[in-house]
Amino acid sequence: MEKISTDAFPLTMHSSEKQETICIFGTGDFGRSLGLKMLQCGYSIVFGSRTPRMSSLLPNGAEVMSYSDAAQKSDIIIIAVHREHYDFLTELTEVLNGKILVDVSNNLKINQYPESNAEYLAQLVPGTHVVKAFNTISAWALQSGALDASRQVFICGNDSKAKQRVMDVVRSLGLTPLDKGSLVAANEIENYPLQLFPMWKFPFYLSAVLCVFFFFYCVIREVIYPYVHEKRDRTFRLPISIPNRVFPIAALTLLALVYLPGVIAAILQLYRGTKYRRFPDWLDHWMLCRKQLGLIALGFAFLHVLYTLVIPIRYYVRWTWNNRTVTQAITKKEDPFSTTTSWLSDSYVALGMLGFFLFVLLGITSLPSVSNTVNWREFRFVQHQGLFRRVVCSDDQNIGASVSASILPVNIQG
Amino acid sequence: MEKISTDAFPLTMHSSEKQETICIFGTGDFGRSLGLKMLQCGYSIVFGSRTPRMSSLLPNGAEVMSYSDAAQKSDIIIIAVHREHYDFLTELTEVLNGKILVDVSNNLKINQYPESNAEYLAQLVPGTHVVKAFNTISAWALQSGALDASRQVFICGNDSKAKQRVMDVVRSLGLTPLDKGSLVAANEIENYPLQLFPMWKFPFYLSAVLCVFFFFYCVIREVIYPYVHEKRDRTFRLPISIPNRVFPIAALTLLALVYLPGVIAAILQLYRGTKYRRFPDWLDHWMLCRKQLGLIALGFAFLHVLYTLVIPIRYYVRWTWNNRTVTQAITKKEDPFSTTTSWLSDSYVALGMLGFFLFVLLGITSLPSVSNTVNWREFRFVQHQGLFRRVVCSDDQNIGASVSASILPVNIQG
Amino acid sequence: MEKISTDAFPLTMHSSEKQETICIFGTGDFGRSLGLKMLQCGYSIVFGSRTPRMSSLLPNGAEVMSYSDAAQKSDIIIIAVHREHYDFLTELTEVLNGKILVDVSNNLKINQYPESNAEYLAQLVPGTHVVKAFNTISAWALQSGALDASRQVFICGNDSKAKQRVMDVVRSLGLTPLDKGSLVAANEIENYPLQLFPMWKFPFYLSAVLCVFFFFYCVIREVIYPYVHEKRDRTFRLPISIPNRVFPIAALTLLALVYLPGVIAAILQLYRGTKYRRFPDWLDHWMLCRKQLGLIALGFAFLHVLYTLVIPIRYYVRWTWNNRTVTQAITKKEDPFSTTTSWLSDSYVALGMLGFFLFVLLGITSLPSVSNTVNWREFRFVQHQGLFRRVVCSDDQNIGASVSASILPVNIQG
Structure with missing residues (x-):
């Protein structure tokens, strides 16, 4: 094997003296x-x-x-x-x-x-x-x-x-x-x-607008309306109950906006009859910030999970459950067990948890160091899981409605 | 210092015109x-x-x-x-x-x-x-x-x-x-x-088989058997109670399979008297997918935590607790407080949470960008923690049995 | 375009034979x-x-x-x-x-x-x-x-x-x-x-000392003192209640230590009148391990969240709630609903969850692969969020005190 020729000009001139x-x-x-x-x-x-x-x-x-x-x-x-x-x-x-x-x-x-x-x-x-x-x-x-x-x-x-x-x-x-x-x-x-998070601007403002809109909608419906009609003070719902309705709705909406531009792009390509023309700028930008939209949706889902798990610790919930039990004890009337209600409540919660689990998995694969180790075939595989997730997660959102709307009120008013 | 010789052939010929x-x-x-x-x-x-x-x-x-x-x-x-x-x-x-x-x-x-x-x-x-x-x-x-x-x-x-x-x-x-x-x-x-997740195939199929087997075992034992013998409809246990038994068992089994091949390899080397022969192919492949086995185990542990935290929200659980209280109130008989039960229940839960915490830490260090910043001495240190974790986590699994089997039934049947 | 000159000495001599x-x-x-x-x-x-x-x-x-x-x-x-x-x-x-x-x-x-x-x-x-x-x-x-x-x-x-x-x-x-x-x-x-986690040593020992100190402080105050004075056995508080006080205090202290060296450095620079002198070694080392201090604080916050969410599953808590309800039923005296208490309890919990959410976000941005994609303007933006978080998180810590100190005892002794 021949001798290796040295570079005419060494990479570092003064490696020994170091006083460059x-x-x-x-x-x-x-x-x-x-x-x-x-x-x-x-x-x-x-x-x-x-x-x-x-x-x-x-x-x-x-x-x-x-x-x-x-x-x-x-x-x-x-x-x-x-x-x-x-x-x-x-x-x-x-x-x-x-x-x-x-x-x-x-x-x-x-x-x-x-x-x-x-x-x-x-x-x-x-x-x-x-x-x-x-x-x-x-x-x-x-x-x-x-x-x-x-x-x-x-x-x-x-x-x-x-x-x-x-x-x-x-x-x-x-x-x-x-x-x-x-x-x-x-x-x-x-x-x-x-640059200041260039791809995050649109998703951030969008989710802020969504949150504010749904928050005020819920405030009007659940705080102001009962007050005006029945003079009942329901303001204690502001810190947890109402945010826990806004979060799942925002998560679901943002998740839909992740998949929508792909559909629009496909329709546009079919309509134009060619794949070789640029999309309009708004669609292009929308498609580029899908990942950010999805991550903000994951953030809302995470908050929804925290706000839901905390339910039995809340004073309001414990007061309601306690009062119901006391009333039953005083009137000596026990609730019969309903298998149907148990099935419904457990299925809602189980689907929600599985949906959240898959959502977290998807979030982990979006970390730069993880997604770099994933090839195209694998990415498309995960995306199809994502489509499946879409179905599951819509149930997760129902839980937002269900946990605070259907399950609890049954017991609260029951 | 001498002049730097330019390359005879520049890296980009037309950097100014750019119309290459x-x-x-x-x-x-x-x-x-x-x-x-x-x-x-x-x-x-x-x-x-x-x-x-x-x-x-x-x-x-x-x-x-x-x-x-x-x-x-x-x-x-x-x-x-x-x-x-x-x-x-x-x-x-x-x-x-x-x-x-x-x-x-x-x-x-x-x-x-x-x-x-x-x-x-x-x-x-x-x-x-x-x-x-x-x-x-x-x-x-x-x-x-x-x-x-x-x-x-x-x-x-x-x-x-x-x-x-x-x-x-x-x-x-x-x-x-x-x-x-x-x-x-x-x-x-x-x-x-x-490639489609080449190292994930074996762990994925293995955990699927484990889940299906333990799921049907639990269904037979807790749904079909009571129905046949006592004509009791226990199907409402399917969505949450039974999965929450399957998840910790699957997590524990997979975790054991992470550490088993290392032991087998050590025995094989002792038996052969040399470290310089290749392991059989099945052992080689098993050792290469240990990380994936561990991550799937972490996934099951995460689901187990979610399914456990959701316990007090479930209709079935609340109904049981409620009924027990009503019965006590009607019979005017209060439960005495048992320090031993409190110690047992709290220790189970605490060890489970600590085990899960260490498991999550281990999961974070397996992220590509994190593990690249860890040297060999540090990795072995974390592994020894892992051995400690094995002991702790086996308690985490007991909680799977404990929370749904020992703690709850005490109250449910109590 | 001119022909590309080949290197005189190819990078690999025997790419075809491969038997180098x-x-x-x-x-x-x-x-x-x-x-x-x-x-x-x-x-x-x-x-x-x-x-x-x-x-x-x-x-x-x-x-x-x-x-x-x-x-x-x-x-x-x-x-x-x-x-x-x-x-x-x-x-x-x-x-x-x-x-x-x-x-x-x-x-x-x-x-x-x-x-x-x-x-x-x-x-x-x-x-x-x-x-x-x-x-x-x-x-x-x-x-x-x-x-x-x-x-x-x-x-x-x-x-x-x-x-x-x-x-x-x-x-x-x-x-x-x-x-x-x-x-x-x-x-x-x-x-x-x-090296063995060189930047982790000081934060690790510091948090160990903090934990041990606050643990023994709480043990003396909540276990030994009641035993000596009232001969009451409160040892069942050791596995969960007391750790759940130590964790938030440790998290808060470590978080304060993340921001403190920056303030000290600024004061030192103002006092010296120049930015161009080295900080003393202890301050230098402290500033370099701020990230590690913050991550350990996040670990304690994570444990605090787990230990808090598990509250309604604990035997002790359920026994207390149950007894209170039975007593109310027997004496036929219902608690009136207090909007103020509901507001306080819910605000504590909600601020704690939001603080934890922002803390997790900050933790994610500290992953090497994520922080590498963040430029200086974006990093400073996240840091200001961090300052905001400091305010919020101090409430998270209050919850540590609140959930185990204010909310529960109200019901336990109520």
């Missing part, structure tokens, strides 16, 4: 935080600044000098200035030639500029290897060491060696680099930290 | 879907077809031409034809020389051919760089944009640059490439989409 | 297990040994020869000997030149030597490509095929081609290679298998 120098352009909050973190991890840091004399608050052990002096100290230069001030780099083209420029910038709005900041930088200083990195990491998190959200650092760049060098720096800071490919991916990476 | 051309051989369902998706993501697409004139239903904006014309337009060629029709590629050897051929094919059965489709393709057209990709993605999912199951695209190939190019295409379609190594891995990748 | 030879130095337990596994996966194995004649128990099909003979058979050499015996390799420098040495060694203590074993090896035999791998895999797991804990094999090395070769071997054994960068990472990789 990294240059940071810009002495703002993020640049200082990153510099401090790198110093703590054994790098030596050189800051490049427009006004080196006036830079203050820099971490101990870091040097500050002019841009061109700083750039000569290292072949990895982190550009921690705003995109609007990138222009000064054109004057440094010569000294930057062949160096790795790390673009850490973010924008204020999604797709603020026609091209990504990193691509703009690459055009501005042509002879360099631009790598996008660190933009998803918060300055506050770097300082406080509280990297709870995500240790992932998205990396992209056209030069694979440059990328490797930056990924090694990222790793030595205790973060996890994730190669997202060539510089084309920079746009996506820059938009990432600006 | 990709050629697709074959105008079947998958080829058309993939083409449409790529067009939407900014690529220009050229279809290669045996009969370019007759190809219809192609997405707007794509060109169709003969195989050799199409191949000249791009250096990435996606082979979206069945393996049986690969032969025509031998005639194109010259025009395909040096190009990247992407094999997207799947088979109908696991290990249908002696070598994988991708390796066969590489032998057929020697001068090319064959990359296996996209075979785990469904055509339907590509069209509808509903990539819920998995956005992972397994990639393998012998040429790392070719692999990089294909991975960049995969990323720009919004999918996640996963490098599985050299072309040897193609066989595994091609078998992947044909 | 791998050399293993050392015939200890790990070397033999690794050799057996590799033989089963289609490699041919050559063992290098100091005393080839005396080596026994080797897997069938493997050859044994002297170190230098074995080294000539393969260009991947796995060094399965202890670091203390690496010296013999200096004599083989010539025959090892240009080969890939795979360091699989582990130490007995964290940071036992000044440099990592792999870096020591690289200094000892300069002309080779040292790759660190396999050290996190257990010999027992390799034999028994029971790789439940983690299939991840951490790889690091300075030569990317050598790393690729070893990663391909790892993949063909059915394991998942994870590139950790250059050889500098070897130290971290070698420390990894020696």
Whole structure:
């Protein structure tokens, strides 16, 4: 077997000395935080600044000098200035030639500029290897060491060696680099930290509207109406009884909305006679947030289960049961046992529990790490179970009605 | 520090223009879907077809031409034809020389051919760089944009640059490439989409058989026997009481089957006097599906908990409790409080809940993303907890017997 | 588009024949297990040994020869000997030149030597490509095929081609290679298998101390005091009633400890007037284990919910309720319904359930695979929800007091 040729340029030059120098352009909050973190991890840091004399608050052990002096100290230069001030780099083209420029910038709005900041930088200083990195990491998190959200650092760049060098720096800071490919991916990476649960917005507002509507409907029907007609104070139903009606209805409605867009899409395709035309935007968005709709439905189902299991602990329920028993004892009249009622009540509850169990299973398979281990054949199999579940769960919802509406009142008024 | 040498061949040639051309051989369902998706993501697409004139239903904006014309337009060629029709590629050897051929094919059965489709393709057209990709993605999912199951695209190939190019295409379609190594891995990748929960089959059938057996045993003992002997209608026990006996027994049995193969393996190794011989196939398979057995056991335990917590809501139970109280009130005879019964009942329930809690913890550590963060020392530590749990959980199972058999009847018949 | 240049040295030399030879130095337990596994996966194995004649128990099909003979058979050499015996390799420098040495060694203590074993090896035999791998895999797991804990094999090395070769071997054994960068990472990789839940130790001991303290406090107050003063046997409160007081208090205290260090850190920064100084070590460690503190708090909250839902099943509670009803029936005095009590009881329970629901949500987002999909803006959003939760959950804790202290006694003594 032939000898393995070594790379002409080793991945890490100074693995033994470990005192690699990294240059940071810009002495703002993020640049200082990153510099401090790198110093703590054994790098030596050189800051490049427009006004080196006036830079203050820099971490101990870091040097500050002019841009061109700083750039000569290292072949990895982190550009921690705003995109609007990138222009000064054109004057440094010569000294930057062949160096790795790390673009850490973010924008204020999604797709603020026609091209990504990193691509703009690459055009501005042509002879360099631009790598996008660190933009998803918060300055506050770097300082406080509280990297709870995500240790992932998205990396992209056209030069694979440059990328490797930056990924090694990222790793030595205790973060996890994730190669997202060539510089084309920079746009996506820059938009990432600006998103706030983009797929959750519509399901969230929808479920809020559903809850509010059904809550007020139930309040009118079960609190205000009895008060107006019979002057009875039923407000104690507000904290548990009425929410326990709203939750199952909301869960059922959201679950229906998970399966509805698939049906609409199928009808649309049949009507159009082709599968090769885009769906309208609203349908597209609806189909993309089905998972979120389903998970919110699962949340309501979970609350419904908790609110139902707590029934026998409630003062109101125990008072009702107690009074009924006392009345029976005083009048010496025992209830005969009804097999039919027992069957009905138990079947309702049993189907509800099985439905909830299958729903929880479906929820577990939607965890990213679980769904990644599932292939298409398996996913479709689980989906058919889902269809079965739809039938079962509609009974789960009935229980919402049944437990609070049919079973209890029988005993309460009985 | 010395200057970084650039790669002679950049990873993406046209990052600025972005109008890279990709050629697709074959105008079947998958080829058309993939083409449409790529067009939407900014690529220009050229279809290669045996009969370019007759190809219809192609997405707007794509060109169709003969195989050799199409191949000249791009250096990435996606082979979206069945393996049986690969032969025509031998005639194109010259025009395909040096190009990247992407094999997207799947088979109908696991290990249908002696070598994988991708390796066969590489032998057929020697001068090319064959990359296996996209075979785990469904055509339907590509069209509808509903990539819920998995956005992972397994990639393998012998040429790392070719692999990089294909991975960049995969990323720009919004999918996640996963490098599985050299072309040897193609066989595994091609078998992947044909699997249907392979490790779940045996545990699933086993638990189904267990459930059916114990269900009928309980039905005979608690429904049919009392009916035949005393003409009492006990069918109302079917929906909840009897399942709540079957679930804990099934959970306990499955849990025992999780730990049994380890014991058998240890005995076998002691008997053989060596650790360096393979176990028989049945033992091997059994050991590999222990995790699945344990998770199904957890499912049964979860159902047992739900079915137990729901006890005081059930009509039958409330009727029994109510009647007992009424009888006591009428006969003016109060039950004395028994500290022993209280201790027994509470200990049963408490141990059951602790056992369930530890079982849930164990279930959480079996989530792929959690178990990946656990090292061997930690895993063995959790396993010893598991042995402890075995002791505790057997009490959990007793509760199944206890709650429905010992505690309730005491009150029901009392 | 230009032709793609092939790599001079292909990633896998023998993809078609697949009979690649791998050399293993050392015939200890790990070397033999690794050799057996590799033989089963289609490699041919050559063992290098100091005393080839005396080596026994080797897997069938493997050859044994002297170190230098074995080294000539393969260009991947796995060094399965202890670091203390690496010296013999200096004599083989010539025959090892240009080969890939795979360091699989582990130490007995964290940071036992000044440099990592792999870096020591690289200094000892300069002309080779040292790759660190396999050290996190257990010999027992390799034999028994029971790789439940983690299939991840951490790889690091300075030569990317050598790393690729070893990663391909790892993949063909059915394991998942994870590139950790250059050889500098070897130290971290070698420390990894020696850790036992490092971040969990402090939260675990703290919660144990909390539990024991509050348990004995409650025992003295509710069991020993009534016994001494009134000679009443209240020991039946030990299995459920008292734990159900300890759990919510522990959960609340731990939850407070999750948010406290952030406040202390902020005060410290304000006092110091700068964000750019390290926190003291105790605060640093405290901040790093906040997630673990929160998860243990969630565990206690989960147990509190189980212990609360089980209340109406308990013999003691049912006996109390039953007796109260019988007494009312005998004295023919019915309780009037109190809307205020109903409001109080239901609000306590409802807030507790909502708090638990939000707590579970927060727990789900802390799963590694979920938190990796959350960006910084989203994480901060969830954290603010967490602050809200803090308010709600303190009510959840009240329920611990309320359900067992206020609601029940009202009925028990009523």
